[in-house]
Amino acid sequence: MKKVSVIWEKDGYILRAAQKEDAENYYQNNFNPLDIEVAHLTGCQPSFTHDEVVNFFLSCINNKNRYDFLIIAPDGNIIGESVINEIDWELRSANFRIGIFHSDTCGKGIGSWAAYMTCSFAFETLHLHRLELDVFSFNPRAEKAYLKIGFKREGVLRDAVKDGDKYADDILMAILEDEWKALQK
Numbered sequence: 001m002k003k004v005s006v007i008w009e010k011d012g013y014i015l016r017a018a019q020k021e022d023a024e025n026y027y028q029n030n031f032n033p034l035d036i037e038v039a040h041l042t043g044c045q046p047s048f049t050h051d052e053v054v055n056f057f058l059s060c061i062n063n064k065n066r067y068d069f070l071i072i073a074p075d076g077n078i079i080g081e082s083v084i085n086e087i088d089w090e091l092r093s094a095n096f097r098i099g100i101f102h103s104d105t106c107g108k109g110i111g112s113w114a115a116y117m118t119c120s121f122a123f124e125t126l127h128l129h130r131l132e133l134d135v136f137s138f139n140p141r142a143e144k145a146y147l148k149i150g151f152k153r154e155g156v157l158r159d160a161v162k163d164g165d166k167y168a169d170d171i172l173m174a175i176l177e178d179e180w181k182a183l184q185k
Helices: 020-030 036-042 050-061 110-125 140-149 177-184
Strands: 007-010 013-017 067-072 078-088 093-100 130-136 152-163 166-176
Touching: 007 110, 013 110, 020 050, 020 078, 036 093, 050 067, 067 110, 078 110, 093 110, 110 130, 110 140, 110 177, 130 140, 130 152, 140 166, 166 177
Parallel strands: 093 130
Antiparallel strands: 007 013, 013 067, 067 078, 078 093, 130 166, 152 166
């Protein structure tokens, strides 16, 4: 499928497809250094090299089995991403993930808006049947946001991840196209 380019705007924030020209801004404003709380909540390693980030970013741009959207603040800085990846075109299913790169930017509704728009794109433009994700039990704010959009818990991988010295659950969630359509009415 040929990539579709879209742009959404809310309160000065923009959500749009990632472009190769964004690679340096993506690294400099978000991974130099990576917010420790964000790394923890997403299960991400705490640091990356410039080349790791930029090379991965550029490899995503032309990957036909993913859509990477950037969340851009009114000042032009990239503050997050919303991603549909691991697309299986035959099954019409994909994985979804979102990340707000700065903990001081969280809690303003921008992540929820970006997640909603990305899900809308997945079902209404890509015509996917299923969108799935996983979220850690120590990130209840994210789980609440996913439930609000319409994702449902499908299972729990008990004690599947570490939260410091303790074990935590990996919660599996998904939303199906008919559930999404019903919510839009």
